[in-house]
Amino acid sequence: MPPDTKARLLQSAERILRERGYNGFSYADLAQEIGIRTASIHYHFRAKSDLVLALIERYAERIAGGLADLSRTAPTGADRIAGYVAVYRDALRQGSSLCLCVSLSADAESLEPTALAALEAFHQGGIAWLTEAFELAAEDGSIEHVGAPASEAAATLALVEGAQLVGRASRSAEPFERAVALLMARLRDVG
Amino acid sequence: MPPDTKARLLQSAERILRERGYNGFSYADLAQEIGIRTASIHYHFRAKSDLVLALIERYAERIAGGLADLSRTAPTGADRIAGYVAVYRDALRQGSSLCLCVSLSADAESLEPTALAALEAFHQGGIAWLTEAFELAAEDGSIEHVGAPASEAAATLALVEGAQLVGRASRSAEPFERAVALLMARLRDVG
DNA sequence: GTCTATACGGTGATAGAC
DNA sequence: GTCTATCACCGTATAGAC
Numbered sequence: 545m546p547p548d549t550k551a552r553l554l555q556s557a558e559r560i561l562r563e564r565g566y567n568g569f570s571y572a573d574l575a576q577e578i579g580i581r582t583a584s585i586h587y588h589f590r591a592k593s594d595l596v597l598a599l600i601e602r603y604a605e606r607i608a609g610g611l612a613d614l615s616r617t618a619p620t621g622a623d624r625i626a627g628y629v630a631v632y633r634d635a636l637r638q639g640s641s642l643c644l645c646v647s648l649s650a651d652a653e654s655l656e657p658t659a660l661a662a663l664e665a666f667h668q669g670g671i672a673w674l675t676e677a678f679e680l681a682a683e684d685g686s687i688e689h690v691g692a693p694a695s696e697a698a699a700t701l702a703l704v705e706g707a708q709l710v711g712r713a714s715r716s717a718e719p720f721e722r723a724v725a726l727l728m729a730r731l732r733d734v735g
Numbered sequence: 736m737p738p739d740t741k742a743r744l745l746q747s748a749e750r751i752l753r754e755r756g757y758n759g760f761s762y763a764d765l766a767q768e769i770g771i772r773t774a775s776i777h778y779h780f781r782a783k784s785d786l787v788l789a790l791i792e793r794y795a796e797r798i799a800g801g802l803a804d805l806s807r808t809a810p811t812g813a814d815r816i817a818g819y820v821a822v823y824r825d826a827l828r829q830g831s832s833l834c835l836c837v838s839l840s841a842d843a844e845s846l847e848p849t850a851l852a853a854l855e856a857f858h859q860g861g862i863a864w865l866t867e868a869f870e871l872a873a874e875d876g877s878i879e880h881v882g883a884p885a886s887e888a889a890a891t892l893a894l895v896e897g898a899q900l901v902g903r904a905s906r907s908a909e910p911f912e913r914a915v916a917l918l919m920a921r922l923r924d925v926g
Numbered sequence: 927g928t929c930t931a932t933a934c935g936g937t938g939a940t941a942g943a944c
Numbered sequence: 945g946t947c948t949a950t951c952a953c954c955g956t957a958t959a960g961a962c
Binding site: 568647649651663698707710723727 | 756759882885893896899903910
Binding site for chain 3: 740771774775778779
């Protein structure tokens with residue numbers, strides 16, 4: 545019945561980290577937000593690096609789960625790409641936060657090797673999923689002039705991550721929409 | 736003859752900030768690197784926010800100057816886009832650093848309004864330059880199937896910034912190259 | 927211009943009581 | 945599980961001597 549502290553910690557930590565970056569958030573912020581002392585956080589996560597690693601893994605699983613759902617429910621390649629872009633649009637939250645892994649990539653220098661490896665795995669997973677989506681699109685004709693699927697995938701991942709960054713600098717969703725407009729225009733039959 | 740301390744400060748600060756982010760570098764790092772005390776840095780830049788603002792303005796001018804040169808020397812739209820991509824490729828330095836403004840965009844929450852405004856101006860300037868380059872390309876036919884120049888510009892800015900981020904997470908140049916490969920393939924007659 | 931000295935709060939982390 | 949108390953720094957910033 546009492547809310548699971550560890551879960552609340554993860555939830556708050558993710559939000560703060562996505563707003564302020566790895567070096568911009570502390571156990572003190574976190575402690576204040578959920579109403580315990582910093583010492584208590586160390587009980588759940590021995591070190592800040594442990595918390596961050598748990599955060600990445602949890603985040604990667606959640607996104608991977610969402611993409612797997614999308615693969616099942618989206619019939620065309622265009623539907624899948626539209627859904628993928630929506631994931632990043634939602635994560636931007638009108639320019640107020642970044643995808644956890646976009647935020648952490650910028651602070652790569654401060655991360656442990658294990659966290660760095662998890663970050664790379666996240667990117668690799670995104671590219672693999674996008675490659676499949678573009679392969680499907682090449683077959684079903686739902687996206688205009690599709691190039692090599694692996695190249696389209698790498699470009700699309702960079703596009704949405706960069707679009708988030710530009711939106712973050714403007715604290716607005718508009719730059720994101722402008723950046724993905726051409727990609728969205730290539731999609732056919734998307735509601 | 737004695738090296739200008741202010742200039743050395745700016746040079747070192749830019750390097751460190753691009754490697755570690757706004758919240759990941761301190762006056763102490765800077766002081767140690769150029770061999771003076773932190774108190775002396777405050778003589779040149781009253782507060783960290785003043786240093787960062789000077790850094791952005793200097794950086795924006797340098798990049799704008801480079802792009803202006805490129806406009807004069809690159810005859811086709813494709814040449815200009817290739818040159819633009821090269822600017823970001825060089826700034827990535829094999830995955831060891833980011834464009835100053837990519838780094839700062841991720842730490843937007845920590846910046847003063849003046850710095851944020853300068854960041855937005857940097858992005859706006861990049862998009863304006865790219866828009867002209869794509870307009871030229873639409874006329875000279877040097878890039879395949881050019882869409883609305885303003886849309887191409889917004890997408891290209893996001894693409895190269897995102898490509899840097901993915902490269903940074905892997906401490907490698909390869910993800911950057913993969914991300915821009917399709918764009919580069921659209922360019923014709925580029926040595 | 928650069929220094930020493932210092933203020934003052936933040937930082938991740940630990941020991942041990944409850 | 946959470947607390948109090950405490951540690952050993954590190955952070956930006958200032959005052960005033962040289």
